[in-house]
Every structure is written in structure tokens, then in C-alpha cells.
């Protein structure tokens with residue numbers, strides 16, 4: 001979840017509103033593939049009002065903007081007292097300029113799942129020919145003044161990790177006001193059946209670090225998510241979970257799957273500030289890469305995000 005953008009304050013928790021029921025892409029590693037079941041906006045609005053929820057994130061299984069009632073949902077949520085709306089989207093529908101302009105008024109933050117700046121890699125991952133539409137959606141957001149309310153959500157998988165440094169240069173050049181999250185893929189949903197979607201931390205880490213360095217040098221806000229601190233030596237300050245810990249939150253949001261227990265982690269001083277490895281990763285690659293540290297997490301300097 002993005003916690004800062006456009007000068008707004010850090011948000012510790014957002015309620016996820018599962019308003020999507022279908023998708024216009026078919027990503028090979030989709031972790032929550034759509035099941036076609038429609039949700040009731042009035043029922044969601046009533047629940048959120050009862051809980052006094054003020055910040056929500058619109059997401060899936062599926063693509064929220066593929067829901068024909070997208071703006072009716074937003075109206076219902078705002079009526080229930082929601083004040084801050086983050087949209088998690090693949091940006092394909094935002095290629096429609098009129099839709100994008102309306103969305104820019106209705107939505108506070110945009111998290112755009114954009115898995116590659118290279119059309120052939122994008123096509124392989126999303127199993128679609130919609131690269132030009134997604135790119136146009138991103139360009140529309142920037143042109144309509146939402147560039148600083150934009151987070152590029154780049155899932156790091158076996159299909160794209162070697163392109164990360166080039167992606168970083170591309171992002172810094174074309175979307176300098178955006179923040180960039182490099183999010184390590186989870187071995188769930190379609191990723192399980194695809195097989196081979198999850199690289200080892202040790203394979204991807206050099207590329208992740210090179211990308212983070214390029215983003216920083218390019219003036220972009222950047223973070224890495226779902227990668228343990230022991231895989232990020234000297235780049236720990238970019239870890240999203242470390243940043244949460246530093247602000248006084250738990251490293252992992254309550255709604256997320258917990259860290260898998262590991263002996264190395266029980267001996268590690270970085271544990272409170274680290275995402276650890278999740279069971280889905282250990283099922284794919286085991287625990288051998290984890291290395292207990294004696295570093296004081298308070299000594300790590302946070303990067304700008």
C-alpha cells in the first residue's frame with residue numbers, strides 16, 4: 001500500500017475494498033485471479049461506516065476499473081465517510097482520457113501495476129497486447145497532473161528481474177515525480193501453476209540494488225517490498241517494511257500473511273524491522289539464503305519514499 005504521495009501524510013492502515021470481479025489482463029503470476037463474483041457496494045459502505053474507516057484501497061481479485069460501476073462504488077464509499085481513496089490499477093482503462101480525468105478527481109492516489117517498460121516482456125507477463133494502452137494510461141495520469149500521486153508498482157519476477165536497472169532509468173526519465181515500488185512476487189495464485197515465476201532472493205538482489213541506486217540518483221522516491229533485509233545489504237533503508245517499523249507500525253500490515261518461522265530470524269537483530277520470508281517463498285527455495293544479522297535496525301538510514 002502506498003503510504004505517502006503528493007505531500008500527504010503517512011497512512012498506517014488502509015481497508016482493502018475488493019470491488020473488482022474481473023480483469024482486462026491475464027498476468028501469468030496473478031496472485032488473486034478474479035472469480036467473477038460481484039460485491040455489493042452498499043454492503044461494503046455500511047461495513048466501513050460502522051468501522052469508521054477513512055482510508056481505503058480499491059483492488060481485486062481483478063481490475064477495479066473494469067467494473068462498470070467503478071464511479072458508483074466511489075460515490076457510495078465517500079458517502080459512508082471514506083476520505084482517502086487509493087486505486088490499485090493496471091492503467092489500461094486510464095488510456096481513455098475522459099475516464100482518466102474523472103478518476104483523477106475521484107481518487108487520491110494511484111498505484112499502477114506496470115510489470116515492464118519493454119513491450120515484449122509486458123506481453124509475456126500479462127499475456128496481452130495492451131502495453132500501448134497501459135502506457136497511455138500512465139502518460140494520461142502524468143499529463144493530467146497526477147504524476148506526484150502515482151506509484152509505479154513493479155512486481156519483480158523471474159520474467160523481468162534482469163531488466164530492473166533499465167526499468168529504473170526509464171521510470172526516472174518518464175515519471176520523475178512518481179514513487180516506485182519494487183515488489184517481490186509471491187508464489188501464490190497463478191504463480192504456483194506457472195512454475196518458475198519466483199527467482200531466488202540472491203539472483204534478483206543485485207538487480208534490485210542497481211535499480212534502487214539508479215532511482216535514487218534519478219531523484220525518484222523508491223522502495224522495495226517483500227525482500228528480507230539480509231538480501232539487501234547496504235540497501236536496507238529502501239525496504240518498505242523497515243520504513244513501517246521506523247514509523248512505529250508493525251513491519252507487516254495485519255492483513256498480510258505473517259513471516260514464516262526460521263531459526264536464522266530468531267537470532268537476528270533486524271527481525272522486528274524485516275518482512276522475513278513468507279512460507280510461499282520457502283516452499284520454492286528453502287531457508288538457506290537467510291542470514292542472521294547483528295546490525296541495529298535503528299542505525300539504518302531510511303531512504304526517501
Ligand code: SF4
Nearest residue numbers: 023025026027030062
Ligand atoms: S495481476 Fe492484476 S492486472 Fe494482472 S491479471 Fe491479476 S488482477 Fe489483473
Ligand code: SF4
Nearest residue numbers: 228230265268271274
Ligand atoms: S535472518 Fe530473518 S529477520 Fe534477519 S534479515 Fe534475514 S529474513 Fe530478516
